[in-house]
Amino acid sequence: MLIWYPRRLPQSTMKNGIKLDTIICGDCLDVLHQYPNNCIDLIVTSPPYADRRKNTYGGIHPDKYVGWFMPRIEDFRRVLKPTGTFILNIKERVYNGERHTYVIDLILEMRKRGWLWTEEFIWHKKNCYPGKWPNRFRDAWERCLQFNKTKKVNMYQKAVMVPVGDWAKTRLRNLSETDLRRDESRAMSGFGKNVSNWLGRNRVYPTNVLHMATTCTNKNHSATFPVELPSWFIKLFTLPGDVVLDPFVGSGTTAIAAKSLGRFYIGIDTKAEFCEMARKALADDMEALNFYG
Numbered sequence: 001m002l003i004w005y006p007r008r009l010p011q012s013t014m015k016n017g018i019k020l021d022t023i024i025c026g027d028c029l030d031v032l033h034q035y036p037n038n039c040i041d042l043i044v045t046s047p048p049y050a051d052r053r054k055n056t057y058g059g060i061h062p063d064k065y066v067g068w069f070m071p072r073i074e075d076f077r078r079v080l081k082p083t084g085t086f087i088l089n090i091k092e093r094v095y096n097g098e099r100h101t102y103v104i105d106l107i108l109e110m111r112k113r114g115w116l117w118t119e120e121f122i123w124h125k126k127n128c129y130p131g132k133w134p135n136r137f138r139d140a141w142e143r144c145l146q147f148n149k150t151k152k153v154n155m156y157q158k159a160v161m162v163p164v165g166d167w168a169k170t171r172l173r174n175l176s177e178t179d180l181r182r183d184e185s186r187a188m189s190g191f192g193k194n195v196s197n198w199l200g201r202n203r204v205y206p207t208n209v210l211h212m213a214t215t216c217t218n219k220n221h222s223a224t225f226p227v228e229l230p231s232w233f234i235k236l237f238t239l240p241g242d243v244v245l246d247p248f249v250g251s252g253t254t255a256i257a258a259k260s261l262g263r264f265y266i267g268i269d270t271k272a273e274f275c276e277m278a279r280k281a282l283a284d285d286m287e288a289l290n291f292y293g
């Protein structure tokens with residue numbers, strides 16, 4: 001029997017004077033000016049590319065990228081809570097036959113202005129097909145840079161544990177004497193391992209390399225990331241009820257990830273058509289949850 005449920009559109013909510021679960025059309029620079037300090041738990045975003053898809057996404061010349069981005073990043077810092085995290089998915093493009101340094105320049109400038117560059121995750125696009133140019137191979141990874149305001153950051157590491165994997169069956173079968181005690185890294189990194197600690201465990205912590213396919217649900221926006229990418233960071237850095245901001249929300253991927261994980265979202269995009277696309281995707285997603293949930 002087919003059961004009909006009424007179409008439930010996402011409802012905005014007010015919390016501490018700010019509107020949540022909302023997609024706002026505008027330049028994030030102007031929109032964020034209206035938000036109070038320290039109100040966001042996590043920012044996850046993939047910004048407009050440097051000088052690519054200029055007509056569609058308003059790309060910026062690589063030499064001007066840092067100057068364009070910094071006033072916006074200053075506001076990201078202001079609205080982010082001291083315990084919050086900013087994840088920036090970015091990859092430097094090739095310009096005049098070599099990699100441009102705008103990502104490196106951006107990191108250095110952000111550090112000068114007080115950001116901590118805590119970590120760099122690599123998103124390995126595991127379904128990329130091979131290819132080449134005369135002097136390089138095809139890109140199959142992007143950076144996900146982690147920035148913080150302080151060293152005391154909310155991080156829920158257990159939320160992203162992974163299955164231990166088949167390797168453990170053979171590796172743990174016969175333990176050597178060294179495996180039974182903490183073995184310090186010979187590279188003096190401060191890391192050490194006691195292999196016997198893995199006995200009887202079926203889940204372990206992941207590394208900072210995220211193997212995710214590039215499959216994206218929205219075919220009408222050509223610069224989307226897969227929903228698994230923001231979802232992973234949302235689980236790692238927030239709890240249900242926390243607030244997630246994507247200041248360059250595009251087709252709404254981060255907002256969908258946040259909503260389906262029980263977090264609040266704020267999404268901003270300059271293009272009215274992308275805002276509409278994001279709102280529709282959120283509504284469709286809610287409808288699917290309504291139907292199957």
Ligand SMILES: C[S@@+](CC[C@H](N)C(=O)[O-])C[C@H]1O[C@@H](n2cnc3c(N)ncnc32)[C@H](O)[C@@H]1O
Pocket residue numbers: 026027028029045046047048049056057058221223224225226247248249250251252253254268269270271274
């Ligand atoms: C790389 S795309 C983001 C795609 C998104 N992650 C997704 O999965 O759909 C960057 C987006 O930033 C938007 N954009 C460019 N300049 C902006 C600005 N100043 N403020 C807000 N959005 C902007 C573009 O319209 C584009 O949709």
